Amino acid sequence: MKRVFLNAIFISLIILAACNKKQPPVNSEIPVNLFKVKEKHVLYYDQYPSTTAALSQVTLLPQVQGAVTGIFFTEGTHVKKGQKLYEIDRRIYQDSYDAAVANRKVTEGTLVQSQQDADRYEYLNKYNAVAKQLYDHAVITLQNAQSQVKSSDQAVKTARTNLNYATVYAPFDGTIGFSQVKLGNVVTSGSTILNTISTDDPMAVDFVINEKQLPRFELLQQNKHQATDSLFTILLADNSLYPVNGKISVIDRAVNSQTGSITIRLVFPNPKGMLRVGMSCVVRVHNQEKGPQLLVPGKAVVEQMGEYFVYTAKDSLMNNPKAGADSAKQKIKKLVAIQKKVQVGQTIGPNMIIKSGINSGERIVVDGVQLLHDGARITTANKIAPSAGGKGGR
Secondary structure: OHHHHHHHHHHHHHHHHHHHOOOOOOOOOEEOEEEEOOEEOOOOEEEEEEEEEOOOEEEEOOOOOEEEEEEOOOOOOEEOOOOEEEEEOOHHHHHHHHHHHHHHHHHHHHHHHHHHHHHHHHHHHHOOOOOHHHHHHHHHHHHHHHHHHHHHHHHHHHHHHHHHHOEEEOOOOEEEOOOOOOOOOEEOOOOOOOEEEEOOOOEEEEEEEEHHHHHHHHHHHHOOOOOOOOOEEEEOOOOOEOOOOEEEEEEOOOOEOOOOEEEEEEEEOOOOOOOOOOOEEEEEEEOOOOOOEEEEEHHHOEEEOOEEEEEEEEEEEEEOOOOOOOOOOOEEEEEEEEEEEEEEEEEEOOEEEEEEOOOOOOEEEEEOHHHOOOOOEEEOOOOOOOOOOOOOOO
């Protein structure tokens, strides 16, 4: 029992000593690195995801039925307007055309005979040397013969058209794709797809903008005849810059009421065929804002619930705990972090444009923002290693 009592006294002394041990002072100032905001001239581009498209594109369909007897192009190559592409079995259409021509000759001969009979009966009718009925029949026969000639002329035109349709020609200059039929395949008029051909120079590039940006692009369209170097450029899928600049061509008819967006079409020359229909690329629109702008490191910007903030460093007078009651230095200057809401602009590499919310000359926190809150005390006495790029708080 005595040993238990002594152990209890020993443990109590240890606990009392631990409680009386002096705790190290807590450093309430958060170490940060500051950046002084300055205005500077900035060259940058607004970027939009986009897709290349053909200005004209058609699906080739046969106008007559029959077996494919000839293919006269190389798939995936450039073809010229009027170039022969396909041939469908011409024999039946050639026979129909020849029969129509022969039938027209018969009707023309009948017309000559009817004309002679009508002239003869007309002469005799002047002298009442022929029955009136025979004369009337001769006139009607002549009219019928004339109508038969007109009908045979139309039959010849139809037969010639069908014969011409047996050969398919390129409707315009462009690139032709893979053939959907092979030699010997039987095609049906108006339904069997032969191929697709699309224009390739110039090439259209379509992208979507928010309706709030529409006035800017309407102004660019109005001034499209004014030469502006590198106003519209595109980055290809491999992130290389397309070597030719484009110009604005068309703004779509209406804004999509569900998304609040509208499509813009640019046109780019494509002399070397580098652009193909359906390619994904990025349109870069050279920003034409004049005057210097505020450019800050992107890691200084904190995003919270869709809003953006930065922390500025402000000098604040605080009580000096080391000063005596009669000391003249009762107040000392300390840095305090002040949270400010900002409106951000384009991101340019690791930096970001600030459109409003702070002024030139202010100091903002660029490292250590993750530990800050509005009104926190900060210090630059203890330098910290710069944090990785990117926006703080994201």
